[in-house]
Amino acid sequence: MNTEQDKPLTECLKSAGLSATQPRRLVLQLLQQQSDHLSADEVYRRLVDAGESIGIASVYRILAQFENSGLVNRHQFDGTTAVYELERGHHHDHLICQDCGEIIEFIDEEIELRQKQIANELGFTLADHALTLFGRCQRSNCENRKR
Amino acid sequence: MNTEQDKPLTECLKSAGLSATQPRRLVLQLLQQQSDHLSADEVYRRLVDAGESIGIASVYRILAQFENSGLVNRHQFDGTTAVYELERGHHHDHLICQDCGEIIEFIDEEIELRQKQIANELGFTLADHALTLFGRCQRSNCENRKR
């Protein structure tokens, strides 16, 4: 699949309807290099730590713009902080380890289909969904295991 | 099914390991009367509007205690405000209308089962899950319909 991330930063921004300013390039580049799910503050910190000049307000504004343009997805895994990940053209849901915080992405067509069916049965057109599983990994060497 | 809500307030609280104070009784009673999903602030406001004397801090503390005792469930449907609903012994997920905000509860055993299977296949034991569908209702008379 040919996704936006294959284009150079400037073109990727332009085709999303955004002018290619330096802060926007920086945020987009960071998200492309990362496979993690980053909070706004983590994005800000990493850029500052890398010697870049950017403000936290711009990070929030840019991430919101990226989300509206479909460039990134926003998730609210815990109740406090939102995290963002680059839209890579492959929809997926998330499984989070309650011990070590590891985030695993998965996709299940059966669940996807049932969701649509359920919405339809209830008289709705499915527009979006949020599915997060919380579990405990069975790795004996999980360094974050509690207890 | 015989649930906690069938008991008088005091007994319900006691069997949850909580002393039966007036604020706790008030919050529990409100949640029992309500079938809605209420935010902490909504709980606070409704009690104050009803002439009761209670502080917002107590509402937050009490709702957290209720959640730890399994008396209520906490949901984070949007990114900003948590909502609470009385645990009635029937697990369910939620479908929310993006037009009118209506919340519909549903349960689908197929999805429940697949979730467990997926977690197991990935080497995890499923502990919890959050599934929320977002859709648009097809009621022509939906007064909150946008556009």
Place this chain on the structure above:
DNA sequence: TTGCGTGCAAAGGTTTTGCAGCAAG
């Protein structure tokens, strides 16, 4: 009585906003 629970106010963390200056096209 005795300690837990409460209310108030202040603090905490995340996100948004107002505004003057600056950069992109």
Place this chain on the structure above:
DNA sequence: CTTGCTGCAAAACCTTTGCACGCAA
């Protein structure tokens, strides 16, 4: 040049916490 974007600081918002007082058992 001209408009839109940025950075800073302050505000907004939801939630938690410290503390002295008061109620439940």
